[in-house]
Amino acid sequence: MHQESKEPSGPRYSPIHIRATWDGTGSVEDASRALGFSRAKGYDLIRRGEFPCRVLRIGRTTRVVTASLLRVLESGVPEYNGTHTGRDTS
Incomplete structure (x- = not known):
């Protein structure tokens, strides 16, 4: 009997599935799993x-831009926000 793999690259987190099922943004948890790390990370x-x-930070909510996630998954090149909240630059 074959068990379904819980690998991040599984069908649930494939670019094809994300394109078909996600709206303009996705949760940090799902995007993190698609990229291969935990929600906390x-x-x-x-x-x-x-x-x-x-x-995107909308009030107290944080959402990941789906188009950006897809570009990163397909190219392997990160698209950083360019903001470093919480860092002391002095």
Whole structure:
């Protein structure tokens, strides 16, 4: 009996599935899993301004731009926001 793999590259997180089922933005948890790391690591990268996709902050909500996620998944080249919230630059 074959068990379904929980690999990030599985069908649920494939670019084809994301294109077909996600709206303009996705959750940090789902985007993180698609990229191969945990939700906690995703939020840590966002806090440091190093999440590999474009991120929108809407009030207290954080969403990942689906088009950016797809470009990163397909090219392997990160698209940083260019903002480093929470960092002291002095």
